[in-house]
Amino acid sequence: MKPSAQRAGAPVPNWPAWGELPGSGFLHRLQVPALRSGGDAAMAFDARTSFMSPEIGPGKSPGSTLGHGTLPGVIGESAAMREVFRVTRQVAPSRACVLIVGETGTGKELIARAVHDLSPRSTGPYIRVNCGALTESLLESELFGHVKGSFTGAVDNRTGRFEAAHTGSIFLDEINSTSPKLQVKLLRVLQEGEFERVGDNNTKKVDTRIIAATNRDLLEEISSGRFREDLYYRLNVVPIYLPPLRSRREDIEPLVLFFLNRYADQNRREMRRVHPEAMRRLQDHDWPGNVRELQNYIERAVILGSGAELLVEHLPPQLRGEQEPRPVRQRGGLDFPSLTVELVRQGIGLAGVHANDLHERIVGQVERELIRQVLQMCDRIQIKAAARLGINRNTLHKKLAEYRLDDAGSRTSGAWRNGVGGGATDPPNRGTDPTSIGSRPVDVDPLPPQEEN
16 A cells, blocks of 8 residues: 555554665655645645655565666665666675765665665675774674683673674674774685684684775775775775765755655654745755754654644754854765865855856866866876867967966965955966966977867
8 A cells, every 4th residue: 555545644664764664675766746736936845645656565576666777765866866876786786895985874774775685695684783883892792703701791602793694794884983903804704704703713604795884085094094905995896975965955855755754644743745945945955964864854843843834934943044054074085976066065155145256266266277287197298288188279278378377387276276266366367478387398289279169
């Protein structure tokens, strides 16, 4: 029976976030259309028709009714999420290790579960371990087990999580939290499929697929000496980058409507619609806590609100403009589209609300830095740089003059970058002879300039 056909006010199971169905091992994608209510000027977003489609019946595979371009159950129609779906489906049938990278609250555990459920190991055990929740000694015992008397409190033999995950998958969340000593043992399991319990000399062999996740840039952790480089390359066979919610804003509406209907059913409330202004504010928020933060806000609104529609007054102060929103903590390891979104967001913010030259300030600065770096890579030989940039030499000459790279080659973006344009730090519009960069001459092709593309 579809949830939309349930008796009004009937309790529903407490499904985990993002639409996972208990017992199925799969997650089901939701279709969430918006319904118009009233005239053209008033459009409410209605969650009552935002449930699973088609119906899943006995003997029918939860993934059998879904298109191959989607992932069972994870809500998302954005290009970034479609890429996540594609990579997840492609890697799931293999034996390869998977490293899931994403900020807190983006749904890394859901993707890990999907990798297991879509794999030939789906009938085997799926074991989850949060590496950041335990101390080094407790985590070692948790993962590999121990024998009686191996340490104080070890009153009996204990099987570790790796043994419990034999023929299945083990999900190691916050893998960056493991100590160097533990990383050595993990590396051995990855390479040899064997280990010893704590306090034991007998070697045990397991056939377990490892799926790891982190919200940190492991390359930075390697540089700082906190993570082993060899373990990183063993784990990072197939990376899956989960974008933050702020870089896939088109997915906010279906997530809002799903959580709204879910918590309205659980709490027997009539709130099924979202006022357009409330939806706009939800879509404009940067969501430093990602989907988990969105989920909590919707649950709070349903519980503390009244009426059939979620209004702006039901949202927390930072979304109503009464309190400064918490800034997004920048971490490394983001995918290129997410970095682009964040760069543009910061550029717009620094430019101010009255700026009317955003294209020149943001796009022009990025273009300048791109040309500067490519020139350095090509030993400042313009014909090579133009080929790498995909533009002709005449265009490059003009860009060098426009961005004053002809007399500032040894200078980085400097104060201009810090100010994102404006005032005395703006780059001059036109330069002088583009045949020299810094104190080093640049190879200028003696051929006549080509026509611009």
